[in-house]
Amino acid sequence: MQTVRKLQNSLFSGLSISVVGGIFFLIFGSLIPVPRDTLYLLYTVTVIVSGARGGLVPGMLATLLLSISVARLAGIPLAVMFFIIEAGISLLMERMHESGELVHNVVTGITDPLIVFDRSWKCMYVNREAEKLFNKDRKMIMNRNIREVLPDVTHNPMYSKILHAVEDGRHIHYTYYSKTMETWLEANLYPSDFGLTILFMDISQKVLLEKKLRESEMGFKSLIDSNIIGVAIEDSSGQVHYANDVYLKMIGYSRRDLEKKLVNWKKLTPEEDLKRDEQVHKILLRKGSIKPYEKDYVQKNGSRITVLKGAVLLDRQKKTSAVFALDISQRSLREKRKDEFISIASHELKTPITSIKGFAQLLMRNAGLKNEEKSISYLNRMLNQINRLTYLVNDILDIRRIEDNRLVLSKDFIDINQLVEDAVKEAHLSAPSRIITWKPSPSAMVFADYNRVYQALLNILTNAIKYSPATEEINVTVMDDGEKTIVAVADKGPGVPKEKQVEIFNKFFRVEGKENASMPGLGIGLFITSEIIKKHGGAIWVESPTGARSNAKKEKERFGSTFYFSLPKINKN
């Protein structure tokens, strides 16, 4: 490229030199006669040298010699001829320069590794990117044989094909793994008259991605083809566009139905769940995926099936999503049977309790009539335990009701003061030695289910008795702030640590720690209590002075806890 540039500059610089050279030749040529054939030979050689090596001097020399020879032959004055030839050559040089510049720009603009070999397979050009790719210096590549520069290519089984292609002048393109560079490369070979240009592309990332994609596609396909999970593709309108066999079997439709566009998830959804599922679909469009949730599908024949359904958004614009459904009918049937079993078992337990309690009460009455104090005392204990058993069975039944959302309230206007008095009396019956004080509020009328609130308060009182020392008082206070009535039960037990103050109302939460290790209970009392209060639109919480520890061992470490629940004054819902 340097040559081209230099030649371009020869138009004016060459002019002065040509004038000087022409005058020199005029004098010199007339003094020494030169044969015409020699002049032609000299001209040709100079032009070839100029073309091959470039450079200002050979270029000027060629111009000069051509001028002289043509001038002599045609009999045109030398000066005129010199200018004609100079102009012609300059024009040619300019053209050459333009195309050379273009080639230069194109070649340097290539950001992919590029290497050029001549017909004897020696490297005649290599760009920086190729140097980087082969991790070799220019000096180690230039003028070296292709076997030395690209051992991976020449050892490739395709090498003979490459050679043939080059011979035939065909472009070839192939991908190979370079062991020396541990890289996947794509080579584009462009043969030409002067040799071979090779353009490389590092496609390791692409190959890796393709591999991963292939693997995930394989995984996805095997998931679809497996007979474990139902997969379908649906859109916002409800149309199911694709479904695997499992999915179709699950919903009881045939592939023909699917092709006829008869499958629509809105039709598959029970009417009562449609609103919920439309909400779920909105979340899917917003978040891109939905966590699996249990739902029923209405099959083609009208029967129902319970599935665990999850979905991911495939195309935000088209609003298509992939749906995964797992048939859990068997599991949900088992769950249902287990629940029924618990309900029936609890119910059945009550029959013998009724009989035992009845006879114990009869005995108690008779002992009372005869003033048999010992018997009365024993029977009292027996009846307390029977009541405890009854409450436990009731709690188990309540858990079932809460889980099934069947906790029904029978509300009326009730006096909380009266309710507290009744509950304190009953709690006292089970622990006659305990001191339980209670303070009423001047006004404490609420609209609530007496039996349920009574049950809630009795639960809290039973816990206070259970978890605080027998010598300590339990204080119940009723407060009223005009909007709600609050009941507070304070004990001097070990207290509830801050981090447990919310958790304590969870289902199956059990108090842990050495001191309370022996504390009995199913861990459902406070959960039921909390559910009852929440169902009334009220709130429940516990407060313990800072520093309360669940495993406080010493008496002085006891801070106590106060359980509160509030009920709205008027709530007829």
Added chain:
Amino acid sequence: MKNTSNVWIVDDDMSVREIMQVILSEEGYRVETYANEIELLENLEKERPSLLYLDILLSGADGREIARKLKSDPRYSDIPIIIMSANHKFLNETERAIANDTLTKPFEMDDLLAKTEKYVNGHDNRPS
């Protein structure tokens, strides 16, 4: 008055029939117990009780249904019915409305006696 009062108990569990019979008999009531709907209906043809305790969950029948039938039959509609349920003391409003009262199992003896007396006397005192 108690001697002439006739309290019927319909429950499919013998132990419940037994304890109720013992308690009420000791109080001087005349007590008849039946295990199912058929026995009840057969005997209703011949005699009528002053008060009927009816279990909600009878094997093969629903106590609520029986109560509904009796209450809608002019021949028996004035017989006081107390529905018994082992399924907690929280019967819903509709269930309560079918019968005159409810009794939860296990019951308090005092509750059983108070309710019995209330309805038996109420029934007997009713002007015929």
